Amino acid sequence: MSKNDEVILLDFWASPFAMRVKIALAEKGIKFEAREEDIMAGKSELLLNSNPLHKKVPVLLHYGKPICESAIIVSYIDEVWPFPALLPTCYYARAQARFWADFVDKKVGFHPYYSETFLNLLPTCYYARTQARFWADFVDKKLFDGGCGIWRNNGDALELGKKEFIEILQVLEGALGGDFFGGDNFGFVDTIAIPHASWFYAYEQFGGFKVEDACPKLSAWIERCLKRDSVAKSLPDPSKVYEFLCMFRKMNGLD
């Protein structure tokens, strides 16, 4: 597969799920065409044909073959274009292990500690991949719906929603492995989670709270991610998301 393959993304500017795919493609340097769905005008033929079951964005079309469900799309992208890796990859761990084994051979001479290190890199890697999938699954199950508990509500229900949302953020914050979820490098969980941050300003406005106060570590992680090109160009202006949600709230008689 090359970075010039025919890749089309069926997109919606405010969708955090679509943003995940844009970030993944940008991280890998893959050229793609984003086709914006106009959700007010009704779904396009192409969307309905490509995702007949869910009829939702994002959909990735790779030479016309549709892949649906954002976390599944990100996994697909990571497997088809392996470098740089989003999930910790055993090829990389193996290559690292061979490098260091070779270094040791040449510089230090054989030492049993190093061969143990070599062996331990492999199982560690599978576990790291598994932990990444677990936290991506947690984000999928909890983060967006948690936010809905704020922006779709008023009064007491909103207050409860806010409390539950902050709890979810605190659990997520506990999973931060370092600068990023996987440790030193931006990876799979970061790609899955960071798009949701574009909706946080709106939640803060509706709920009267600040993510920075409740979760300073997570807030610092958001800032770090926003410095990356792939993230900065894939996320919308949070004030536009806020305007968009205000419109929805008005339409549903919440404001």
Added chain:
Amino acid sequence: MGELKVIGAWASPFAIRPRIALTLKSIEYEYIEENLRAKSDLLLKSNPVHKKVPVLLHGDRPICESLVILQYIDEQWTTGPSILPSDPYDRAIARFWAAYVDDKFFPALAGILKAQNEEAKAEALGQVKAGLELLEKALKDCGKEGVFYGGEGIGYVDIAFGSYLGWVRAVESMGEVKLLDEDKTPGLVGWAERFCSHEAVKDVMPETEKLIEFAKKLFSKPT
């Protein structure tokens, strides 16, 4: 790397998934039955985020979420049959259908039992039947004359969807409905027989009668 344990609960369709996968790969493990009404320290410590079964303990490392566990097992033990296909597109399709059964199909199935009135029951039933027709088509589209979703051997979608079959049969009996139908879903009828009688499945699939008894207690309204 250490010994293997699966913390599960006999009636949980999610908990039988890792057991099927490990048996498929001929990997030995210790099974620990959890009482979900009085969760053990081991479970709460191993899965503090969700506090649910199944949990796979590999040495001192816990792995949680049944589909995440399946992928771990497939990556960790590469001798023996593969669970996920090797082609990335086929893997994406397999993950899609597994996500579908968990996010849409199972809640609709449970909806039949939870329904408070005939209208709600009919709606849930409609959703389940529509889902089964989609899954019937997906089985045909997999090729291999629809033996299993995974081809000639059971794979990711077979384990994800097949683990619900005990409950499908229980719902058929309790709800007095026909879900797997020779007329509408003949492929699935054959697939269900093959799956449930598979070496890796038959000893861990809960008995329908026991599930019915269990469901009666679970869904009985307090007087």
